[in-house]
Amino acid sequence: MRERVIEIRPDDHVSGSPNAPVTLVEYGDYECPHCGAAFPIVENIRRRLGDRLQFVYRHFPLTQSHPHAEHAAEIAEAAGERGAFWAMHETLFANQSALDDVSLVAYAQSVGVDPQWAAEALAAGTFAPRVREQFMSGVRNGVNGTPTFFINGRRFDYSLNERVLLATLEDAALANSSS
Numbered sequence: 470m471r472e473r474v475i476e477i478r479p480d481d482h483v484s485g486s487p488n489a490p491v492t493l494v495e496y497g498d499y500e501c502p503h504c505g506a507a508f509p510i511v512e513n514i515r516r517r518l519g520d521r522l523q524f525v526y527r528h529f530p531l532t533q534s535h536p537h538a539e540h541a542a543e544i545a546e547a548a549g550e551r552g553a554f555w556a557m558h559e560t561l562f563a564n565q566s567a568l569d570d571v572s573l574v575a576y577a578q579s580v581g582v583d584p585q586w587a588a589e590a591l592a593a594g595t596f597a598p599r600v601r602e603q604f605m606s607g608v609r610n611g612v613n614g615t616p617t618f619f620i621n622g623r624r625f626d627y628s629l630n631e632r633v634l635l636a637t638l639e640d641a642a643l644a645n646s647s648s
Contacts, residue, residue: 475610475622477525480599482554484515485523490645491638494525494619496607499542499561500535500568501615503629508562510631514638521642526558528603529615537568539600544573546596547587548580556580621645 475494497504530538541561548557560576577587618625621641
């Protein structure tokens with residue numbers, strides 16, 4: 470089987486320098502308990518690596534198991550439209566057990582997004598196509614569960630352990646810095 474390599478797209482949600490020597494892409498689901506467990510690990514790594522890491526988050530809502538995941542991804546996109554994606558991203562992971570539509574609109578307001586606009590966007594499915602496109606990009610790249618990570622475009626297929634992920638990212642950053 471040919472190895473898949475992920476490209477960063479202009480419409481991706483990106484945190485960190487585009488000149489960073491290492492890029493970590495996560496396909497995740499806001500209602501997934503494994504993604505919730507991964508969130509603090511990724512945040513610690515983002516802090517530790519600083520400017521050496523570019524982080525990209527893509528939606529991969531597993532709607533069969535997580536009935537609120539699709540709308541949570543859509544509200545994150547709505548917040549992103551208003552410049553508050555990362556604040557919403559953190560809020561959703563901090564509140565994984567309360568992702569009903571009423572709560573999502575309240576979270577939108579808490580990150581500075583007009584709640585009426587957010588509720589209307591959610592009800593109309595305004596951001597559903599964007600979420601679906603990210604999901605399908607995951608399918609095309611062999612994602613079949615969450616969280617799934619790619620380091621510099623290559624899938625990270627190890628157990629999610631902070632020490633192992635950090636060491637792998639540091640090795641990738643070093644290899645890119647010296648080439």
